[in-house]
Amino acid sequence: MRFTKMHGLGNDFVVLDGTQAPVTLDEVCARAIADRHFGIGCDQILIVEAARSANADFGYRILNSDGSESGQCGNGARCFARYVREQGLTDKREIVVDVRDGQMVLESLGDEHYRVALGIPAFNPADIPLCGFDTADEYRLDDVAGRTICFAALSIGNPHAVLRVDDIDSADVESVGPALESHPAFPERVNVGFMQVVTPQHIRLRVYERGAGETLACGSGAAAAAIVGMRAGVLEPSVAVELPGGTATVDWAGEGRQVYLSGPAERVFDGELVSSKAGG
Structure with a gap:
């Protein structure tokens, strides 16, 4: 399983491409990948998936370092946007992605900076x-x-x-x-x-x-x-x-109104998961 290590302001991620074949990680595998001593090390694992909605370009899943699933990650979303463009999965400057609880719009601003529409805040x-x-x-x-x-x-x-x-x-x-x-x-x-x-x-x-x-x-x-x-x-x-x-x-x-987050996204390195404990 190929992966890319990325970060947004030091908030770091392992990004996996599940657009061609589904990526399934249980909590044990996710924790093994995220472990900074025995795995790759990251705050979250980002999984790029095929779109689930007709108007979306991709699906987007987020696993925390303890294996639990998250519905939102603004720094990860910027890395997601850079990843899909650099991997040749899209040439669009603005994409719509399905997330667990709705959709997000990601926009490339140039110079490795990206803007994310995070949604409308809820206060109830x-x-x-x-x-x-x-x-x-x-x-x-x-x-x-x-x-x-x-x-x-x-x-x-x-x-x-x-x-x-x-x-x-x-x-x-x-x-x-x-x-x-x-x-x-x-x-x-x-x-x-x-x-x-x-x-x-x-x-x-x-x-x-x-x-x-x-x-x-x-x-x-x-x-x-x-x-x-x-x-x-x-x-x-x-x-x-x-x-x-x-x-x-x-x-x-x-x-x-929508809230927008802007900032950089950096690619650190690419690699391949080979340990069975990490799902490879």
């Missing part, structure tokens, strides 16, 4: 999903890693909780991240973002991703944090999101 707790709350701008839990946590929550194809902090360097990501990710209030777990507002056009962000832990970048997490700041009136409609792996741009025109 039932749509996130977030249990035990009515819709609010901010939620509170009193039993997260032994402390009270206030956060905003939304879904952009996957659930996000965003905490505003004074300084991401001193934020307690290591304990609050996993505690909130697996809190019973989030029945499908949650991506946890720690946001520091620098200026109305610039934020800093760390993200503890469900199924992957803290990563160098999270595209949908960048969008979620920016949206939270925009709704709170502290951020402009276009924001630079500085993550440990680099900077992405989020644009959002407001309620009921």
Whole structure:
């Protein structure tokens, strides 16, 4: 099985082509591929598939490093867009892809930069999903890693909780991240973002991703944090999101509108899976 290793701002991926023959990986195989000591190593595995809808160009599946499936990955989507063009699977600059919970539009901007339409954010707790709350701008839990946590929550194809902090360097990501990710209030777990507002056009962000832990970048997490700041009136409609792996741009025109994520996508190397433990 051939693969390509890619990354978007350090958020790294193993990309597999399932357009000619289906790629089936169970959780054991996915974890073996993602293992950074005994496998290739990655935050997520991206599988390119044939389109499932008449108006789509491709299908797109995402497996986390623990083998669970995700419905959204903005950094991965940019890598997906570069992959299908470089592999000669399409020559379109704009493509539509089927994802688990709908569709995404991916656009090549040139110079290895891509823009992704992530969808329309959902704020209803039932749509996130977030249990035990009515819709609010901010939620509170009193039993997260032994402390009270206030956060905003939304879904952009996957659930996000965003905490505003004074300084991401001193934020307690290591304990609050996993505690909130697996809190019973989030029945499908949650991506946890720690946001520091620098200026109305610039934020800093760390993200503890469900199924992957803290990563160098999270595209949908960048969008979620920016949206939270925009709704709170502290951020402009276009924001630079500085993550440990680099900077992405989020644009959002407001309620009921698509959110867009722009940034680079890099190919690292190509290889072949040969270990039976990794599905080869």
